[in-house]
Amino acid sequence: MRFHTFLPTLGSGTGNFQVVGVPKGSGLGTSSILSGACVKAIFEFFGQEVSDDDLYDIVLCMEQTMSTGGGWQDQVGGVTPGIKFITTKPGIDQKIQVEHVELESETLQELEERFALIYTGQRRLARNLLRDVVGNYIGSRRESLEALAEMEKTAVLMKFELQCGNIDGFAELLNTHWELSKQLDKGSTNTCIDQIFVSIEDLIDGRFISGAGGGGFLQVIMKKGVTRQMLSRRLHEVFQDSGVDVWETRFI
Structure with a gap:
């Protein structure tokens, strides 16, 4: 996207x-x-x-x-x-x-309303994480090979759910993809990222990471009726002025 x-x-x-x-x-x-x-x-x-x-x-x-x-x-x-x-x-x-992927206008509008981008306040270099991922693949690490095979199937299903206008189904698959990413490389998450997701658990249906993980931005699909302002307030309550916050986005 x-x-x-x-x-x-x-x-x-x-x-x-x-x-x-x-x-x-x-x-x-x-x-x-x-x-x-x-x-x-x-x-x-x-x-x-x-x-x-x-x-x-x-x-x-x-x-x-x-x-x-x-x-x-x-x-x-x-x-x-x-x-x-x-x-x-x-x-x-x-x-x-x-x-x-062409979406119905109603689907795109719902996706716009429920999607949020959260900055973790942490910076990381992708090349270090990517070296581990590629190394595990070249070394035929079983968990990595299984995760990559499942990711391929998950991507096809995510496309299908979006075309069907099923944002809830898309959010579920986003969670599946997140679990596969952690299986592919444990460095894709850390204590801070885990705490952010736990703190907003009741506000979101789907979660994922941008890029290789380990910091940067998180992507979430919010529950119906939840706004970015509500999400931002929760993050400020928990993380204060640490830099963890929601950034404004729109699909183009």
């Missing part, structure tokens, strides 16, 4: 530009998205067209060169608008297939 985050403004720019405060180690894929924007800008500067597929590949190479450990999912999610179902087959030469 692609959503826009209304971030705290650090300073005003000129024209159509604005400086915003995206925390380092946010889990929002900002390194890949920024790389994608730079690639796009360079091609436009020289008056050349660049296809989405070529852009994905160039950013993937940039991520590996910079040793940030990124794949292709962040630039696909950030550059291509809307809610997407993204697939590719195994192999070095990745052929990415992007399928736009």
